[in-house]
Amino acid sequence: MTTDAPDLSDFTGTVTFLGAGAMGGAVLDGFLAAGLPPERVRVTAARERTRARWEERGVSAGADNAEAVRGADVVVLGVKPHLVADVLDEVRDALGDDAIVVSLAAGITLETLEGRAGAGVPVVRVMPNTPALVGEGMFVLTGGHDCSEEQLGRVVDLLRSCGETEVVPEKWQDAASGVSGSGPAYVFYVADALAEGGVFEGLPRDLAVRLAAQTLLGAGRMLVESDTPAATLREQVTSPGGSTAAALRVLDEGAVRHRFSAAVSAATRRAGEMGG
Numbered sequence: 069m070t071t072d073a074p075d076l077s078d079f080t081g082t083v084t085f086l087g088a089g090a091m092g093g094a095v096l097d098g099f100l101a102a103g104l105p106p107e108r109v110r111v112t113a114a115r116e117r118t119r120a121r122w123e124e125r126g127v128s129a130g131a132d133n134a135e136a137v138r139g140a141d142v143v144v145l146g147v148k149p150h151l152v153a154d155v156l157d158e159v160r161d162a163l164g165d166d167a168i169v170v171s172l173a174a175g176i177t178l179e180t181l182e183g184r185a186g187a188g189v190p191v192v193r194v195m196p197n198t199p200a201l202v203g204e205g206m207f208v209l210t211g212g213h214d215c216s217e218e219q220l221g222r223v224v225d226l227l228r229s230c231g232e233t234e235v236v237p238e239k240w241q242d243a244a245s246g247v248s249g250s251g252p253a254y255v256f257y258v259a260d261a262l263a264e265g266g267v268f269e270g271l272p273r274d275l276a277v278r279l280a281a282q283t284l285l286g287a288g289r290m291l292v293e294s295d296t297p298a299a300t301l302r303e304q305v306t307s308p309g310g311s312t313a314a315a316l317r318v319l320d321e322g323a324v325r326h327r328f329s330a331a332v333s334a335a336t337r338r339a340g341e342m343g344g
């Protein structure tokens with residue numbers, strides 16, 4: 069768990085999630101694990117099945133977005149990017165005077181969000197990632213025009229309960245989406261490939277999966293907890309003439325390092341396109 073993570077058990081406001089699927093749901097799960105009382109949360113979702121799942125957790129769930137934001141202090145937009153504008157149109161007149169709108173949507177700019185939320189509404193654009201579910205999210209935030217430092221700080225404090233935060237200029241949001249927003253998918257892709265390699269070499273599948281997962285966790289913690297650059301940590305594993313050097317040669321022949329960088333660029337470009 070992230071160090072100094074705030075405990076949300078004495079959070080006094082109310083939070084509404086408009087959409088709580090893979091991403092919104094991971095953040096909400098992170099909040100609940102950090103002690104946010106479920107009675108302080110409302111959720112909307114398209115399907116009855118999703119709503120029922122949250123109701124079972126003690127969270128009030130409905131289908132009426134406007135109703136759900138009445139009296140909310142923080143309104144989290146957890147719908148797909150193409151629905152953000154319509155959902156904001158639905159809730160604009162129901163937002164309370166002090167409500168802060170927090171968008172998780174890739175690509176959707178503050179200009180669009182502010183234009184739809186209405187004049188004077190404080191908006192925060194956030195690029196989250198799904199490890200929020202286990203308290204290890206990465207949240208990249210940009211406050212809008214009408215969002216005070218204090219309001220941005222309240223959103224940072226909430227999100228710190230389930231991950232790390234960085235406040236950045238908006239021009240970096242799409243690249244953040246390419247690195248940390250999409251990043252867990254690349255890591256799961258690597259985990260899958262490592263495990264498959266182990267299976268090919270004869271390891272039982274469950275053992276190969278466990279070796280890959282613990283290796284990613286351990287390497288990730290070394291990256292976060294030491295000041296040593298990734299390249300140096302990689303060198304420390306690579307004995308001259310040894311097995312790791314043989315493996316890295318194969319990866320370099322396949323231009324895998326370059327392909328990963330190019331993947332981040334493709335994700336960054338696509339995030340920008342999704343914002344229209």
Ligand SMILES: NC(=O)C1=CN([C@@H]2O[C@H](COP(=O)(O)OP(=O)(O)OC[C@H]3O[C@@H](n4cnc5c(N)ncnc54)[C@H](OP(=O)(O)O)[C@@H]3O)[C@@H](O)[C@H]2O)C=CC1
Nearest residue numbers: 087088089090091113114115118146147148149173174249
């Ligand atoms: N997935 C990820 O790793 C990341 C996603 N994001 C952003 O998070 C946002 C959500 O993506 P993701 O969680 O993957 O998508 P999901 O499809 O998993 O979740 C979307 C949620 O919105 C609900 N929903 C659909 N229509 C409406 C509506 N009209 N009103 C209210 N709720 C509605 C869905 O309900 P139901 O569950 O019933 O279908 C679902 O709960 C996107 O904007 C995306 O860019 C950002 C970073 C990472």
Ligand SMILES: O=C(O)[C@@H]1CCC=N1
Nearest residue numbers: 174245246249250251
């Ligand atoms: O794939 C997507 O569009 C979203 C945004 C970043 C991660 N998932």
